[in-house]
Amino acid sequence: MRFSRPPAFTTRPTLEGTVGMAASTHWAASATAMGVLERGGNAVDAAVAAGFVLQVVEPHLNGPGGDLTAVFATADDPTPRVLDGQGPAPAAASAARYRDEGLDRVPGAGALAAAIPGATDAWLLLLRDHGTWEVADVVGAAIGYARDGFPAVARVGSTIGAVASLFRAHWPSSAALWLPDGRVPEPGEVLRNPAWATTLGRLADAAQGPTREARVDAVREVWAEGFVAEAIETFCRTPHRHASGTDHAGVLAVADSAQWRSSVVDAFVGGFRGYLVAKTPAWGQGPALLQMLALLEPYDDAALDPSTEAGAHLVLETIKLAQADREAWFGDGPDVPGIGDLLDPGYLAARRGLLTDQASPDVRPGRVGGRDPRLATLALAGHVPGVSGSSAVGEPTVTLGGEPGTSSHGETRGDTCHLDVVDRWGTVVSATPSGGWLQSSPTIPELGFALGTRLQMTWLEEGLPSTLTPGRRPRTTLTPTLVLDDEGRPVTAVGSPGGDQQDQWQLLYLLRTLVGGWSPQAAIDAPALHTTSSPGSFWPRDREPAGAVVEDRLGDDVIAGLARRGHRVSRAGDWALGRLSAVGIDHARGVLWGAANPRGMQGYAVGR
Known part of the structure; x- marks a missing residue:
């Protein structure tokens, strides 16, 4: 079998209908x-x-x-746009x-x-x-x-x-x-x-x-x-x-x-396995997911299974490379690379050459468009003693430590929000308010x-793409996704809360559905993992070199194998990571579908 077998039972069905989801x-x-x-x-x-x-x-x-980004396509115009x-x-x-x-x-x-x-x-x-x-x-x-x-x-x-x-x-x-x-x-x-x-x-x-x-x-x-x-x-x-x-x-x-x-702008679009994936421009972290997919494109299907030791390792190391580029290059300004530079085949091949069978603890951005990367000094500092885990006012990190996402040690403290909607006429919206x-x-x-x-x-260090500058957007982590088929028709709207983990968890979903052939609900239910080796986007901007957080359901053998490869693994529990929801259109059958996250007993899909 080219991919791990999907579970025989899911926490709930993938809903199907014709009216809306x-x-x-x-x-x-x-x-x-x-x-x-x-x-x-x-x-x-x-x-x-x-x-x-x-x-x-x-x-x-x-x-x-707060703030909001969305990717949408309408019944009159299937071209993906970013709100x-x-x-x-x-x-x-x-x-x-x-x-x-x-x-x-x-x-x-x-x-x-x-x-x-x-x-x-x-x-x-x-x-x-x-x-x-x-x-x-x-x-x-x-x-x-x-x-x-x-x-x-x-x-x-x-x-x-x-x-x-x-x-x-x-x-x-x-x-x-x-x-x-x-x-x-x-x-x-x-x-x-x-x-x-x-x-x-x-x-x-x-x-x-x-x-x-x-x-x-x-x-x-x-x-x-x-x-x-x-x-x-x-x-x-x-x-x-x-x-x-x-x-x-x-x-x-x-x-x-x-x-x-607010405004509507063109989406950044990349290809993967015959599909098109639409994301925010580089003032969001969306292009990082496009890089992850492009880096993984040449690999055999079986190598992309995140439920295996080798597949999980490859996914984690690929995420690190894309997030390193995010940290060095993404932002709002004239020097931010375009999607053509970030997805250039030669550049991607060079980046792919950095992947080995061992976990890297380093932040390794690439040389994009002939320019040398530059990282903020604090981005390389790693864990911040006396700051991560407790704030300067004596409260837990959930108080003042940025987005209430998942800590570097896997403790879940909440999330952002996400919603997806599709109607009978074919308008699709994927939105992440936060x-x-x-x-x-x-x-x-x-x-x-x-x-x-x-x-x-933003950073308070001058000269970076994400330096705090009047009139410029901060480089947001909000990153909803729209997937289109080879005819340019929307087929999936998907997204997740989770700050730096949003695109990481969505990558797992896309691999399991587009490559593994899993149902949407099975992919949402499946064991999740993410890296914490990259600099955090939220105060205090710390990182854990070679850090990886996994759900225990990934399995003792896979988790032990990741540790042998040099990942500093934190177990989060059986049902702790991932907050995805998704809706879509099965054009062949004329059916709408929907699925939602069971973790936390709060996410919900409804439709008929």
Whole structure:
């Protein structure tokens, strides 16, 4: 057999139907999306409604003040496009200014780390150009959850518990919202966010104009230049505790959001095994997945099985090479390579030559376009003693250590969000909203949400593609995926939370489905693994040379073999890694399908 045999049973079926499919990291969002499809809305209407619901029911994983990227294709135009909801750095955010504040890296929490909030505007742009519903209709479910309450999943409470002392001592507005009666909420306790319900209602009321498009734009203008932007600027003027353990004011101003709007840009596209894979440009980490696939393309099918020792080793070492290029070359600026340079056959062949049967502990970027790579000094530092695992304010890493993803030792502390939707007409959306977590900065009390912290992905060292620069996007980890067949038709929308692990886990999924022939649900259920040898994208930007995190279900023999090859293996447990969801179209049968992650008892796919 060319690939490991897929399991005879999966945790749930791969759903099939002809009306529509929605899959996400929370059942409420998936159900909301399917409800929109049932009422005649298209996949964009459904995705936007679900996106606003995710902001309410997963406040520890995303929020209105965060960011968003999506890859989508419409029934009228199957060409994959990228929704760019990654706001850039404010005009007053520069590496020099932050160094003058006594910082050597952008903090993982606090308003200094806030880019211009992009998620809400991006959802509205997508709705304006490709949806059919009014703003009030798509935000109705979110208003209901915020006003009337939602049963909190266990991780909402555990996240709040991890930051409770910070809230009480330094962030009183967050304590007022998330510590009812001064205590940590219990799993299943109904939580409410009346301030956000009011804010959403005011935004919906602002939808005035002669056409639906004009009404959506009116809401975007109020968001970027009206009462929301004004409240953000006022909040930022007050110093508050940051992940550095010091107090700072933020720098976001009304002028910043007034001069920026989300946009739709061309996707970066690569090929693999007769398929096309569409990703974000290099201001995201999407091209790294395209490099991984291109590096693996020449290998025999059996060599690509991540359930075997040799296949898992090859996958881990390939990921390291692509992520090294990500660290050296990706960013937002004129010197960032294009996809042609990153996927040049000669360049890939040279990179492939670095692969051996032993794990490399080094960060090894390549020479792209005739230029020598350069890494930030801190990117090579490895593990940060006294920082990774606990922040400078005495809280666990989940408090202020960047995205609430998986630690270098395999401990799961939460994730970002993800959702996928496909409708009966063939419009497909894969979206990864993130940032603006309840633990990322103090709640702005009159708005009911916190600012994001995406600027922590920039460096304060000058001259790098990802140096903190006014007006430039931070190099985001948000990386949804759209797969198209050899006729250019969308067949799969897939993605995952997980920060630096997002494309690593998606690579496993693509290998198991496109090469191994596994069903979507079997590929999602399968044992996952990832490397922690690359520099982390989140504060404190540490790494574990030759580190590899695996689910125990990979098997003792495979895990022992990886250790013999030099990987510093951490076992994460049986069901700890990977948060994928996916939907797609089987064009041969005229059937839609959907699948979702069982880990954490939260992801959900629905359709008919």
